[in-house]
Amino acid sequence: QQQVKQSPQSLIVQKGGIPIINCAYENTAFDYFPWYQQFPGKGPALLIAIRPDVSEKKEGRFTISFNKSAKQFSLHIMDSQPGDSATYFCAAFERxxxxxxxxxKGTHLIIQP
Amino acid sequence: DAGVTQSPTHLIKTRGQQVTLRCSPKSGHDTVSWYQQALGQGPQFIFQYYEEEERQRGNFPDRFSGHQFPNYSSELNVNALLLGDSALYLCASKETGVTDTQYFGPGTRLTVL
Structure with missing residues (x-):
């Protein structure tokens, strides 16, 4: 049973564009929502995380938008660069x-030069 | 400050064999979790160790077992290997009571033939 649904599965964006990755969850007890970036052959690296008491969080070029009533959250990457090409995972945690x-399940992102 | 380290990097086993994977947590971290990541999928939680005891467990059979040592390092053991056990095995650590943030190691790639 998948408790966190992520879309799209893959995404191609031109350099400088703003890729948006969306996630939806079912368990209202989740209280911590991190995003991880993973390059081939490497472990996931934490990008940014949010708790449900805030609607938006920015760290550098990465922004999380959170909609508690809709049980949805999304990652935006500003001024995307070819080096951002990777697989991105949203996650949820219940303390x-x-x-x-x-x-x-992850989003395979390609930023074209 | 070393991050999470895992050994070995790669491992090839045959069906029915047993395997042991090792993890050293990030300095200052006392909780270790193990995840299985099949190709093209998100990581799946196996179990978590804190104070040398298994505290939480995901939906994995008893063939998967673990151990945590007094220095907080951990081992993952898998018995009676199946072809379907081929995956990237990830270790993650965190500092209990301080943060929910988990930091991942580079993983061990297990191939079962």
Missing amino acids: GGADGLTFG
């Missing part, structure tokens, strides 16, 4: 829950 991080 005190029985599971670790629950991940989406």
